[in-house]
Amino acid sequence: MNPVRIGRRSAVALTLSAVLGVAAFCWPLVVDPGAGIAHGRDAPLVFALLLPVALAVVLAELADGGMDSKAVAMLGVLSALGAALRPLGAGTAGIETIFFLMVLAGRVFGPGFGFVLGNTTLFASALLTGGVGPWLPYQMFGAAWVALGAGLLPKVSGRLELVLLASYGAVSSLCYGMLLNLSFWPFALGEGTTLSFVPGAPVADNLTRLVLFSLATSLGWDVGRAVTTVVLVLATGPVLLRVFRRAARRAQFVQPQEGTPRET
Amino acid sequence: MVVRRGYGTHAGTVTVRLLVTVLLAAAGIVVGAPTSSAAVCGGNGVTVVVDFGSLGGGVQTGCASGDPASGLTALADAGFGYTFPTRQPGFVCRINNRPGPDADPCVNASPATAYWSYWYADRGGSWTYSSLGAGNRDPRAGTVEGWSYGSGKAPTMAPPAKPAAPPAPTTPPAPPPLPPRAEPTIVPPLTLTPIAGSEPTSSTPPTTTTAPSSSSEPITTTGSSMSVTSASVASEVPQPQPVASEQKSGGSTTVIVAGVVVVALAVLAFITARRRRARDD
Amino acid sequence: MRSPHSGAWWLWALGLAVAASRTTNPALLAMIAVVAGFVAVHCRSSAPWSSAYGMFLKFGLVVIGIRLVFSVLVGGINGPTVLFTLPEIPLPDWAQGIRLGGAVTTEGLVYALYQGLQLATLLGCVGAANALADPRRLLKSVPTALYEVSAAVVVALTVAPQLAVSAKAVRRARVLRGDTAHGWRAIRTLLVPVLEDALDRSLHLAAAMDSRGYGRTAGIPRQTRLLTAALVMGGLVGLCIGAYGLLDAEAPVFIGGPVLAIGVVLAVAGLLVGSRRLRRTRYRPDRWTVPSVLIASSGALAGAVTVLAESFGDASLVPSTVPLELPDVPLLPTIGVLVALLPVFLVGEGRS
Numbered sequence: 001m002n003p004v005r006i007g008r009r010s011a012v013a014l015t016l017s018a019v020l021g022v023a024a025f026c027w028p029l030v031v032d033p034g035a036g037i038a039h040g041r042d043a044p045l046v047f048a049l050l051l052p053v054a055l056a057v058v059l060a061e062l063a064d065g066g067m068d069s070k071a072v073a074m075l076g077v078l079s080a081l082g083a084a085l086r087p088l089g090a091g092t093a094g095i096e097t098i099f100f101l102m103v104l105a106g107r108v109f110g111p112g113f114g115f116v117l118g119n120t121t122l123f124a125s126a127l128l129t130g131g132v133g134p135w136l137p138y139q140m141f142g143a144a145w146v147a148l149g150a151g152l153l154p155k156v157s158g159r160l161e162l163v164l165l166a167s168y169g170a171v172s173s174l175c176y177g178m179l180l181n182l183s184f185w186p187f188a189l190g191e192g193t194t195l196s197f198v199p200g201a202p203v204a205d206n207l208t209r210l211v212l213f214s215l216a217t218s219l220g221w222d223v224g225r226a227v228t229t230v231v232l233v234l235a236t237g238p239v240l241l242r243v244f245r246r247a248a249r250r251a252q253f254v255q256p257q258e259g260t261p262r263e264t
Numbered sequence: 265m266v267v268r269r270g271y272g273t274h275a276g277t278v279t280v281r282l283l284v285t286v287l288l289a290a291a292g293i294v295v296g297a298p299t300s301s302a303a304v305c306g307g308n309g310v311t312v313v314v315d316f317g318s319l320g321g322g323v324q325t326g327c328a329s330g331d332p333a334s335g336l337t338a339l340a341d342a343g344f345g346y347t348f349p350t351r352q353p354g355f356v357c358r359i360n361n362r363p364g365p366d367a368d369p370c371v372n373a374s375p376a377t378a379y380w381s382y383w384y385a386d387r388g389g390s391w392t393y394s395s396l397g398a399g400n401r402d403p404r405a406g407t408v409e410g411w412s413y414g415s416g417k418a419p420t421m422a423p424p425a426k427p428a429a430p431p432a433p434t435t436p437p438a439p440p441p442l443p444p445r446a447e448p449t450i451v452p453p454l455t456l457t458p459i460a461g462s463e464p465t466s467s468t469p470p471t472t473t474t475a476p477s478s479s480s481e482p483i484t485t486t487g488s489s490m491s492v493t494s495a496s497v498a499s500e501v502p503q504p505q506p507v508a509s510e511q512k513s514g515g516s517t518t519v520i521v522a523g524v525v526v527v528a529l530a531v532l533a534f535i536t537a538r539r540r541r542a543r544d545d
Numbered sequence: 546m547r548s549p550h551s552g553a554w555w556l557w558a559l560g561l562a563v564a565a566s567r568t569t570n571p572a573l574l575a576m577i578a579v580v581a582g583f584v585a586v587h588c589r590s591s592a593p594w595s596s597a598y599g600m601f602l603k604f605g606l607v608v609i610g611i612r613l614v615f616s617v618l619v620g621g622i623n624g625p626t627v628l629f630t631l632p633e634i635p636l637p638d639w640a641q642g643i644r645l646g647g648a649v650t651t652e653g654l655v656y657a658l659y660q661g662l663q664l665a666t667l668l669g670c671v672g673a674a675n676a677l678a679d680p681r682r683l684l685k686s687v688p689t690a691l692y693e694v695s696a697a698v699v700v701a702l703t704v705a706p707q708l709a710v711s712a713k714a715v716r717r718a719r720v721l722r723g724d725t726a727h728g729w730r731a732i733r734t735l736l737v738p739v740l741e742d743a744l745d746r747s748l749h750l751a752a753a754m755d756s757r758g759y760g761r762t763a764g765i766p767r768q769t770r771l772l773t774a775a776l777v778m779g780g781l782v783g784l785c786i787g788a789y790g791l792l793d794a795e796a797p798v799f800i801g802g803p804v805l806a807i808g809v810v811l812a813v814a815g816l817l818v819g820s821r822r823l824r825r826t827r828y829r830p831d832r833w834t835v836p837s838v839l840i841a842s843s844g845a846l847a848g849a850v851t852v853l854a855e856s857f858g859d860a861s862l863v864p865s866t867v868p869l870e871l872p873d874v875p876l877l878p879t880i881g882v883l884v885a886l887l888p889v890f891l892v893g894e895g896r897s
Contacts, residue, residue, distance in 0.1 A: 009774055016781035023788040034794030036801070039352065041663075045566060046791070050805065054784055057777050057812045060690040060819050064773075067693045069754040073747035076700020081743060084705045116694060124701035127680035130597030133671045190612060190660040191354065193621030194400060194644050217611075239737055247744040251751070333633075333648055340625035350863040353622045353656060371860065399623060400644075518874040522572045525883075526579050533583040540894070544591055 003071035003251070004062055004112035013061045014115070014148075017054040021141050024051055025179045028186055029207070033200025044134060044187040051137035055119060055144075062112055070251040071113065075120055078105055082121035083128050098125070099176075099225065100232035101240075102143060103169045106150030107161075108244040114147030138180055146172045162237045169229035177222030181214050189213060305329070308405040311387070312342035315412040315419035318378075319362050323421045331405045335382060335398030338409050349373055354397055356380045359411060376415065383410035383418055388425035391418035548590075549892060551678040552686060553837040557584075557844030558674035561885055564851035564878060565666040568862040569659040572874045576882050577847075578605075578669045584885070585673035588892045594675060601672025605665025609658065616657030617649050624652025624867040656866040682831050688813075689820035700750065704743065712739050769821060776815030783808020836891045843887035850881030 006014065023030075024047035027037075037043040078101065085097040098121060106114025122140045126132045149172060156164055186197035195213045197206060214222070305311050305327035315323045326342030339346055339359070347358035349370045357370040359380060368374055382398045383391040385408045393416070394401055403409055408423040558581065565577045582598060589595035616622075617631070631646035681702065687695045715738045724734065787805030790796045854877050855862055864872035 009777075013777060013781060016778070016785055019785045020781070020788055023785070023792065027792055031792045032794035035792055036794075037791055041566065043791075045562075047788075050784055050788070050809070053809050053812050054781060056688075056691060056816060057781060059694045060688075060816055061777060063691065063693040064819060064822065068751075070748065070751040072693050072697045073700060073751040073754065074744070075694075075697035076750070077704055077743045077747040079697060079701035080704035080708055081740070083701055084708045116697070120694060120697045120701060124698050124705065127594070127684075127698070127702060128705060130594040130600065130672075130675040132675050132680075133601075133668070188608075188611075188664070189615060190657070190664075191352070191622075193615050193619045193657075195615065195619045196621060216615075236736060240740070243737060243740050243744065247747075251748060334623070336623065337625070337648070345625075345868065347865065348622070348867040350860070350865045353867060369858065369860070370865075371858070371863065399621070516871065518876070519572060519871065522576060522874045522879060526572070526575045529576075529579040529583050529886075533579065533586050536583070536894070537586040540586065 002110035002112055003074065003248075004067055004110065004116055005065045006062065006112040007065040010058070010061045010065050010112070013058045017058045018145070020050065020054050021145070023047070024138065024141070025183045028182060028197050028199075028210075029203050031199055035199075039186075039191060039199065041187065044138075044184055047183070048134035048137050051141055055137065055140060059116060059119060062116055065112075067116075074109070074247070074251065075113070075117055078117055079120040079124045082117075083125035086125045086129075097228065097232065098122075098143070099146065099169055099173050099229040100236065102147040103150040103165055103172070103229070103233060104237060104240045105244060106147035107153065107165060108241060108248055109151070111148040111151030114149075114151045115144045118142075118144030118147040135180070135184065138183060142176045142179060146176060161241075162234060165237060166230045166233040169233050170226040173225045173229045174222055177218060177225060178214065181218055181222075182210060185210055185213055310338045310342070310403050310405065311408045311424055312338055312344065313408060313410045313419050313421055313423065314339075314344055314359055315410070315421065316359075316362065317413040317417075317420075319413055321362070323419060325421075325424065333402060335384070335394070335401045335403055335409055338403050339398065339411065344411075354399055356382070356398060356411075359413075363413070378414065379416070381412050381414070381416045381418075383412065384408065385410060385423035387423060389423055391423065393418070548679075549840050549888075550686075550831045550833055550837040551680075551683040552831070553833070553841040554677040555674050555683075556841035557885065557888065558670045558677075560841075560844030560846065560848035561673075561882070562667050562670040563848030564882060565663060565670060567851045567855050568875070568878065569663050570862055570864050570872050570875060571659060571662055572872055573851075573862070573878055573882065574659075574662045574666045576879055578666045580882055580885050581666075581669050581673040584888050585676045587889050587894055589676045590679070592679065594680065595677070597675035598669070598672040601668045601675065602665075604672075605668040608664050608668065609661035612657045612661035612664070613654065616653050618645060620644050620647050620649075620653065622653050622656045622867065623648065623650045624869065626651040626869075628654070652867045652869055655869060659864070659866065686831050688816045690816045690822075692820075700747075704746070707746075708739060708743060711742050715739055715742075769818060773815055773819040776811050776818060780808050780810075780812025780815055783811055839891060840888045843885045847878075847881040847885040851875075851878040854878050 027043050027047070031037070031043070037046060082098045082101050085101065102114065102118055102121065105117055109117075119140045122136065122143050126136050126139075150165065150168060153164060153168060189196050191197075195209050195216070197209070308331065309327045309329045310332055312326045312328060313323060314325070324344075326344060328338040328341030330341075332338035332341050336346065336356070339356075344359050345361065346356045347361065347370055349355055349357045349372055351371050352373045355373045357368055357374050357380070363378070368378070374380070382394045382401075384394055384401070384403060385391045387406065387408055389408075391410055398409075410419040410423065412419040561577055561581055565574060568574060582602070585598040589598070627648045627650050630648045633647045634645040636645060681699065684695045684699055712735060715735055719734060783804050785808075786800060787802070787808050790800030790804055791802075851862070854875055859875050859878070861873040861875040862878065864870055
């Protein structure tokens with residue numbers, strides 16, 4: 001039994017919100033040059049207003065499917081941990097101390113819990129630091145799917161599990177950075193420079209410019225985030241996984257299965 | 265500067281322009297005037313052909329000497345002024361201030377039925393529509409650039425042939441006796457917009473200050489030696505001088521008032537912030 | 546006087562942000578930034594988040610700097626007035642159209658400056674909202690359907706400072722025992738006790754919540770459940786189709802904005818209907834008092850006037866950069882933005 005079940009309705013809502021998310025993140029690649037928002041100044045802001053609606057609906061659906069007090073308390077504490085860890089890395093190039101926690105928690109507590117955790121962690125962190133802005137819905141959405149994905153990874157155990165989680169952390173944090181760049185690049189750089197987004201240009205051309213723009217700006221951060229995640233997953237993974245699993249057992253999220261070695 | 269009578273008036277306008285430059289530079293903004301070169305289209309210069317099409321004015325050619333870095337530089341070097349739409353810069357919506365503001369407000373990119381299309385060709389070759397914008401395309405030395413107004417048709421004049429007689433079809437020996445358009449190769453006054461902030465070296469003595477108002481001076485000046493080709497289209501159409509039609513008088517006073525309000529509020533905010541911080545501590 | 550509704554500050558800031566997103570006129574942008582800043586420093590409380598405006602302002606200055614650097618290095622919009630020329634670095638063919646170095650023109654710099662100023666002003670508006678709105682009270686106003694999630698966030702906001710205290714306690718205990726671990730070992734020896742402590746605390750918290758009747762859901766009829774599901778799914782589908790309509794110019798006009806609006810309305814209705822599964826009372830709920838409404842509408846007015854001026858074709862909202870023109874002040878939008886100073890007169894200093 002998972003702390004946050006994904007029922008049929010929640011699954012449909014998640015899928016639909018994912019479609020909207022793809023549009024919000026990848027709009028520069030698909031936008032029609034004749035469309036009203038093609039110039040890139042408004043699209044990120046419009047989607048920043050639409051994404052919260054979709055997120056709210058999905059979260060309400062997940063909560064409706066059953067979220068008991070223990071799940072809420074666990075979510076709160078883990079979000080607090082993430083929000084407290086996050087300022088440690090802020091300002092230092094690329095040290096992102098939030099991803100490893102969400103990957104590990106998503107792995108132990110399941111995809112539904114991971115999705116909610118991604119949202120609450122980023123939201124609480126933004127509230128604590130006064131960092132609410134148009135980027136927040138994108139970050140929440142991205143982090144939520146990263147943690148959800150961690151919950152869907154195949155079952156392996158031991159050292160292999162750590163390697164799997166570490167490589168998932170690396171790939172997902174790189175993708176997260178790239179997608180955030182993709183959605184905000186036309187907005188952040190503006191039009192007119194030769195690295196700028198050109199609506200309607202061939203996808204390959206726009207991607208070339210995006211990669212060069214990332215290279216010039218955030219690639220250091222993205223790589224730093226991936227490296228931090230890998231190092232932290234490998235270093236703290238064995239301990240944290242054990243602590244989380246014990247907590248999950250004590251909260252009776254999971255019935256102890258036969259054959260599972262008892263950890264103390 | 266609608267009528268040119270002689271050098272005296274000319275010096276006057278230059279002084280005005282200098283004043284405007286200084287004024288605007290003081291406001292942090294520098295007037296842009298196209299740098300021009302004498303239209304001697306040598307072996308390596310880039311010939312620029314501008315077909316005004318339905319706007320009237322026939323086909324004009326100019327010459328950008330040297331190796332201009334982009335199609336836009338070539339256009340400016342050949343003595344044509346251009347305007348970008350304010351919301352979508354990068355496109356060209358006006359050349360030499362045409363079409364006028366009533367035909368195209370120049371806010372967004374021009375419609376596909378009436379816009380400045382950009383072409384290139386080898387000398388004596390045929391026109392090719394450029395897939396790159398004029399700001400991003402680097403014309404090879406000794407080629408021809410074409411601009412045509414309309415729905416995307418190539419300029420009606422074929423690209424001028426190789427310079428068998430050195431100064432190709434352009435540059436008749438003397439400035440044609442059509443006064444309204446040809447300023448007699450005024451290189452010095454046009455180079456006086458050098459660098460933001462730096463003092464403009466006064467190449468002309470500040471003799472007369474005719475018009476003190478800074479708002480009556482057009483900002484796109486397109487004076488250069490430029491000639492109407494003797495091609496069939498070269499009808500004699502008085503080219504409208506770039507008149508300052510959009511400048512509103514009194515604009516500068518509202519700017520000053522707004523500036524004062526902004527500064528006052530900023531100072532107020534700063535004082536409030538400091539007082540509150542002092543009180544909180 | 547009760548402090549204004551937190552949502553009012555966000556609506557006020559959103560209105561100013563809309564105004565800023567419609568213009569690149571430096572005079573109007575400076576006016577917006579200054580108005581937002583003045584209201585932020587005047588009306589903010591002394592809470593920790595209220596210094597957010599300064600942080601966002603610095604961020605905005607960085608953004609302007611980045612824009613200028615990019616404009617110098619990779620070029621782009623260029624006018625005829627060349628300031629100086631950087632050596633140009635040739636790039637391979639696949640990077641066609643991209644250049645490094647080259648001529649730097651006044652027009653290009655001014656254009657980048659205008660654009661950067663616009664983004665910085667947007668950040669300033671968001672920063673002002675962050676400084677002014679109390680996040681905890683905002684959380685109280687979310688629909689009941691999101692009760693569990695907002696409860697988790699409230700728990701997080703409360704526990705995060707406690708974690709720091711807990712970490713300090715563990716550290717001191719270690720040091721007293723003569724354990725001077727550094728580096729990774731220190732993290733492990735610190736992390737595990739803190740985490741165990743936090744997770745234990747979460748179980749206690751859950752027990753406390755259960756004993757206070759948390760999670761008791763009202764039985765809702767099958768029909769209401771079906772209605773909620775239909776509204777929510779309809780809303781999401783509407784959002785997806787609307788997004789498609791926004792991105793595709795060929796799509797019929799009604800698919801863009803109108804379908805999006807319908808989607809949002811359906812989704813919000815779904816949230817409200819879904820809220821019926823929980824009955825909960827609020828302690829001292831935020832109310833939309835007259836000052837709150839006035840604050841929200843003053844910001845909304847600034848945005849609305851600017852949008853109107855744009856639709857009437859006010860050319861001074863976007864001053865021309867090629868050729869350079871001295872920007873004119875758009876009169877109506879400026880007055881509208883000045884109206885957004887209203888909160889200064891409604892809210893006493895430090896009373897937000």
